[in-house]
Amino acid sequence: MLRAIHIDCSSGxxxxxxxxxxxxxxxxxxxxxxxxxxxxxxxxSLNIRPIVFKGVMLRRAEVFVEAGAEYVxxxxxxxxxxxxxxxxxxxxxxxxxxxxxxARAKVxxxxxxxxxxxxxxxxxxxxxxxxFLAAKLQLGVSHISATPIPLGLDRQxxxxxxxxxxxxxxKGAAVKQNSRQHPVITPLGVAxxxxxxxxxxxxxxxxxxxxxxxxxxxSKKGINRIQVFYGAIPAHKTHESCEKSIMVLxxxxxxxxxxxxxxxxxxxxxxxxxxxxxxxxxxKKGRPAHLLTVLCPGPVLDTALNLIFTETTTLGxxxxxxxxxxxxxxxxxxxxxxxxxxxxxxxxxxxGRPVNIAPEFEDCKRLALKHNIPIHExxxxxxxxxxxRLSRETK
Numbered sequence: 001m002l003r004a005i006h007i008d009c010s011s012g013x014x015x016x017x018x019x020x021x022x023x024x025x026x027x028x029x030x031x032x033x034x035x036x037x038x039x040x041x042x043x044x045s046l047n048i049r050p051i052v053f054k055g056v057m058l059r060r061a062e063v064f065v066e067a068g069a070e071y072v073x074x075x076x077x078x079x080x081x082x083x084x085x086x087x088x089x090x091x092x093x094x095x096x097x098x099x100x101x102x103a104r105a106k107v108x109x110x111x112x113x114x115x116x117x118x119x120x121x122x123x124x125x126x127x128x129x130x131x132f133l134a135a136k137l138q139l140g141v142s143h144i145s146a147t148p149i150p151l152g153l154d155r156q157x158x159x160x161x162x163x164x165x166x167x168x169x170x171k172g173a174a175v176k177q178n179s180r181q182h183p184v185i186t187p188l189g190v191a192x193x194x195x196x197x198x199x200x201x202x203x204x205x206x207x208x209x210x211x212x213x214x215x216x217x218x219s220k221k222g223i224n225r226i227q228v229f230y231g232a233i234p235a236h237k238t239h240e241s242c243e244k245s246i247m248v249l250x251x252x253x254x255x256x257x258x259x260x261x262x263x264x265x266x267x268x269x270x271x272x273x274x275x276x277x278x279x280x281x282x283x284k285k286g287r288p289a290h291l292l293t294v295l296c297p298g299p300v301l302d303t304a305l306n307l308i309f310t311e312t313t314t315l316g317x318x319x320x321x322x323x324x325x326x327x328x329x330x331x332x333x334x335x336x337x338x339x340x341x342x343x344x345x346x347x348x349x350x351x352g353r354p355v356n357i358a359p360e361f362e363d364c365k366r367l368a369l370k371h372n373i374p375i376h377e378x379x380x381x382x383x384x385x386x387x388x389r390l391s392r393e394t395k
Contacts, residue, residue: 002330003139004233006203007146012216012224015128015188020059021228022135023048023117033133036127037088039083042067042270044127051215055225060215061131062358065123071116074101078126086270092133095196095272097126103191104166107161125188133190137179142330143233145199148174149190166190172287174200182226184217206231216259244322246274246300251314254289260288271307272300327355334385341382345390357386 005025007018011074024028033046047062058221078097085089105112117125136144159167169190206229265276279291292312296304301319308317312389329346347353359382368375 001232002142002251003146004143004204004231005136005139005141005205006206006229007197007214008203008227008229009193010147010150010182011225011226012218013149013189013193014039014184014186015125015132016061016063016256017059017136017214017216017226018059018189018192018228019131019214020048021212021226022132022139023061024057024059024214025135025139025210025228025230027135027138028300032131032134035138036130039087039093039130040084040126042081042123043125046127046131047203048382051223056213056225057304058213058215058223058250061128065120065126065127066305067120067123069118069120072119072122073113074104074115074117074122075113077117077119077122081268082126083122083131089130089134089137092137093126095135095297095299097327098128098280098302099195100125100129100169100187100191103165103254107168107386108167126352129192129339134195139230141230142198144197145204146193146197147202148200149185149193149296151175151177152187159215162187163374169194169382186217189216197217202253203229204233212383240340244324244326245298247296247298247304247319247322248322248360249294249296249301249304249308249319250291251308251312251316251317252283252289252291253312253314254283254287256313261292264292264307267307267311268294268296268304271303272296273304276372296379329356331360332389334382334389336367336378336381336385337374338371338378338381339376341367341385343382345386354390357390359383359386 003149023032029046029048036044043066045064049060049062051058051060061097064110078101082097085368101112101115104115108115121178151166151170165187168186169187173190188251208229210229210230210368212228212230214228215228216224218224268334273294273296275295277293279293281288282292283290292308293305294308298321305317305319308314327346327348330343331342331344333342334339341363344356344360345354346356348355359379364375364382365380367378
């Protein structure tokens with residue numbers, strides 16, 4: 001079973017409302033604030049405002065920062081005030097903010113490093129995004145689904161810059177025409193959904209643990225609310241395979257000590273690269289060399305390039321965007337007679353049979369060394385334990 005949340009955003013979506021709803025699932029604001037302070041170095045205060053509307057308790061996050069309204073270079077501000085530690089929360093927040101700035105840059109027609117935002121508004125965005133991501137990690141959520149994002153596309157006065165930004169941020173997400181006369185949709189809310197949601201549709205079959213409401217915003221008809229469902233879903237009922245883009249970086253290196261490559265690859269993976277590998281090649285004049293290939297999400301591109309340039313002798317790196325099809329996969333932990341082992345399971349179609357069951361190598365290595373037995377014995381035992389568990393869950 002996977003811990004999951006489903007977000008009903010049919011009435012609207014906002015970052016403040018999402019964070020408010022997450023606190024209604026059991027997250028204490030002071031705990032979230034402590035997590036946020038581990039990654040952001042500027043002072044702030046986070047309050048969760050309760051609002052009772054038509055007999056239902058709604059929540060909305062209120063953020064206060066000691067910053068003015070003057071415009072700052074957003075990219076530099078983020079790099080200055082965000083922690084450089086490569087924790088899961090830090091990496092997720094940096095990737096999210098990079099994607100958000102890229103969307104703003106595209107809409108405004110400027111390079112990302114020239115995007116300007118009000119200091120106080122940018123600081124609040126960082127706090128809310130960090131809070132939502134921290135809540136997801138603290139709740140142990142492995143899967144997020146949501147209803148299609150409702151878009152208001154029938155404005156008589158034409159589309160504003162905010163409308164265009166929302167459309168840019170919504171690329172890759174499921175959207176629908178908003179049937180409400182006064183939709184409440186914010187760029188931050190859409191950005192969080194697009195960045196974090198794994199599947200769109202109706203509420204999946206779930207063992208419900210908790211539900212909470214957030215305030216998307218206020219319209220002439222009252223308060224538009226967000227509802228979040230939190231519970232457990234069978235791992236094989238998450239989502240179908242999907243296609244996502246990935247950046248492919250390549251560079252040929254023939255004049256560097258090959259002992260440096262493992263160190264570089266370790267740093268690239270910690271920085272968020274999906275995979276790195278080396279291919280032996282021959283260059284001009286018969287010189288033996290290595291072709292370094294790195295696969296990474298778009299938001300990690302600049303970090304990966306900087307690492308390659310600082311840790312190798314190369315003078316240039318080729319990079320391109322490619323599509324790839326990804327199978328739904330998840331990690332389970334199974335007990336064995338030697339100790340617990342994590343196992344990765346993937347499916348071709350939701351509800352079908354698993355197509356790959358692979359124990360994690362590092363767990364198997366650790367137990368093999370501890371018990372002084374061949375690693376394949378650990379591997380085979382863990383795989384059989386996973387097959388037995390999955391057979392019980394599908395009955």
